[in-house]
Amino acid sequence: MFFLFMQFFCLFFIGQKLTSLYFSSLSLFNFCNLTIFRPDCFIFCNLRYIIKQFGMRKKLVISTGAGMSAESGISTFRDSGGLWEQYPVMDVASAEGFERNPALVHNFYNARRHDLMKAQPNAGHKGLVKLEEWFDTYIITQNVDDLHERAGSKHVLHLHGELMKVRAIDNDTQIYELESDSLDTTPDTIINGHHVRPHIVFFQEAVPCFEPATKLVSQADIFVIIGTSLNVYPAAGLLHYVRPGVPVFYIDPNPASVPPGVTVLKTGAGKGVEELTKILVALK
Structure with missing residues (x-):
């Protein structure tokens, strides 16, 4: 009887902790006009269920730029002439x-x-939605379009409006x-x-969603950058918030210089997300 009581106590305690951690990560998305469904209670039947729902799903944070939407026919922000x-x-x-x-x-x-x-969501947008089957996926985008949402991504944080x-x-x-x-x-x-x-967010205005973006990146188990020159700040600085040892991937047909250890996929968003998916699923 004592051992049964201890098993129940451990399951209840772990369930409470994991629920708290899960919802604390979701609470970031209460910023910037995003709404997250939060049930009134969470029931855990056994340890296997807890691990399946929370312990095995790594947090995948993806930062996207203009190159993400280029394949949908959306022109990049500006040309070299300003x-x-x-x-x-x-x-x-x-x-x-x-x-x-x-x-x-x-x-x-x-x-x-x-x-x-x-415009319509391209293969890259749709591929990121598929990743939600395996990962707790969050997108931080510099793009002002709604193609991520129209593709079906659930958690999208817009840095620039x-x-x-x-x-x-x-x-x-x-x-x-x-x-x-x-x-x-x-x-x-x-x-x-x-x-x-x-x-x-106009030039010279503050980026109100940058702080929640940095919190997301600092919690990432995997960080991915897609379609950005890494020249637009403060978004380009998100890479500095990645924890040591976290895998980082960079998808761009003309990639900028990146620190050692970053895996570069020199291709467009659609093909790059397809290759990324194969790599990440193999890592699970």
């Missing part, structure tokens, strides 16, 4: 530019939304999602009593 869709970047992606000519900025992002509606959303000019916490049949906004657009602006 232009974005033929506009000077600071005219359409800075607080000063918005204050100087809000109509231009609204029109610019209206056009980007219509372009986005024509979201194209399909706007926010109140006088209250950053008031964020509104645009419907596909009403994508256009103007300086006169009012939602719930607020004039709005694109929900985009």
